[in-house]
Amino acid sequence: LTPEQLRVALKQQTSDVCVAALGMLVGTYRFEQKPVEAVTGVPDMRSSPVALALEAAKRLGNPAAAKPWLEDRASEKLNRSPELERETFALKAFWPGEAVTPVATGGRSIGEILARVKPAELPLLQYLCMGGLLTTPSSASKGQAPAPTVDDDKGKTFTAQEQAARAALFAERDRLKDSSHYQVLGVPQTASAADVKAAWLAAAKRFHSDAFSGLDLGSARRIAEDLFTRVNEANSVLSDANRRAEYDVYVDRKEKGLPTDVGAILRAEGVFQRGEILFKSGRWEDAEGQFREAISLNHTEAEFHAFLGMAMFRRSGKPEEALPHVQKALGMDPRLHSGTIFLSQIYQAQGEVERAKSLLRKAIEKDPDFAEAKDELRRLRSQPAEQAKGGFLSRLLKK
Numbered sequence: 001l002t003p004e005q006l007r008v009a010l011k012q013q014t015s016d017v018c019v020a021a022l023g024m025l026v027g028t029y030r031f032e033q034k035p036v037e038a039v040t041g042v043p044d045m046r047s048s049p050v051a052l053a054l055e056a057a058k059r060l061g062n063p064a065a066a067k068p069w070l071e072d073r074a075s076e077k078l079n080r081s082p083e084l085e086r087e088t089f090a091l092k093a094f095w096p097g098e099a100v101t102p103v104a105t106g107g108r109s110i111g112e113i114l115a116r117v118k119p120a121e122l123p124l125l126q127y128l129c130m131g132g133l134l135t136t137p138s139s140a141s142k143g144q145a146p147a148p149t150v151d152d153d154k155g156k157t158f159t160a161q162e163q164a165a166r167a168a169l170f171a172e173r174d175r176l177k178d179s180s181h182y183q184v185l186g187v188p189q190t191a192s193a194a195d196v197k198a199a200w201l202a203a204a205k206r207f208h209s210d211a212f213s214g215l216d217l218g219s220a221r222r223i224a225e226d227l228f229t230r231v232n233e234a235n236s237v238l239s240d241a242n243r244r245a246e247y248d249v250y251v252d253r254k255e256k257g258l259p260t261d262v263g264a265i266l267r268a269e270g271v272f273q274r275g276e277i278l279f280k281s282g283r284w285e286d287a288e289g290q291f292r293e294a295i296s297l298n299h300t301e302a303e304f305h306a307f308l309g310m311a312m313f314r315r316s317g318k319p320e321e322a323l324p325h326v327q328k329a330l331g332m333d334p335r336l337h338s339g340t341i342f343l344s345q346i347y348q349a350q351g352e353v354e355r356a357k358s359l360l361r362k363a364i365e366k367d368p369d370f371a372e373a374k375d376e377l378r379r380l381r382s383q384p385a386e387q388a389k390g391g392f393l394s395r396l397l398k399k
Helices: 003-022 036-040 049-060 063-071 082-086 088-094 110-114 119-130 137-143 160-175 181-185 193-207 220-238 241-255 262-280 284-297 302-316 319-332 337-349 353-366 371-382 385-390 392-397
Strands: 077-080
Touching (some): 049 082, 262 284, 302 319, 353 371
């Protein structure tokens, strides 16, 4: 075997061992922590915990066995763990189109989720719960103790060196609470692979158990272990070009206040497209329901709001109900073609034909290729004034 073939084989073997461990319904797999220097001498065997859970669900999962396991916990509420949130953009590479993670959030119960996912996806739901990537109150209380605090060690005596180490660990835990992988390693987003590796080695040495050899850290010992894990997780993502690219998209969207759940984003687009088909076939009420669901999954798409407003108008014939939704869409994207056309039609329904014409003229000035606006303006100019005022609403609602 060449060194590269050996590396690939060893990584596959490591993944196989981890996946097999995930197949255990009881017991705990533990890995002995080795010095950082020893770890760096071994080919990179790190794998995404999310990827391993998905692989285990695909390879070992049994829908028939997963269903009763989940039904026994039907009342438990779920939320995505920070680890799963950070890996959301990587999910499409491991299980394209999965519908579990988009709905497994917001305190939704396992029972509710069971009614919304396909039978083939039940093992995925089970393994994400078992792995702690989808958290429930019961799993949190059984599997994770409350976060350590200074008060946990009241009455204990520490040396000056131990007190300094404890204070540094508590401070670092608080500083990195909501930090990105880049902040955890202390590198900029432009950092090279070599810079990431150097920062990881330095940070890992700081939090490795060897750094506190002979010291009584009390409850801060767990903080050191958690920080060591976070440092390794950050390096695992940033040292992998593909995972780093996906993570950069996640960071960028998070900073802009945009949804970071790629599954929900893709599902929202599919729901919206179904709504468009219903809209074009004149099924206004059904279309409205689809647009509302799309917005609940991804509220940042201006077009979703525009079509919701127009579906409401077509259903009820009340332009005042639709107006706020269409205006919101244009506030989000002033150049949105559908929003402009819909708003002009709402103005016409309200008898404000000149206002509709003005809106269309301005839109054409900004975008001379806006053919639909030109057609709408031409139609308005060619029809008699009385027809424009009185007949538009009835004509529109018959479309």
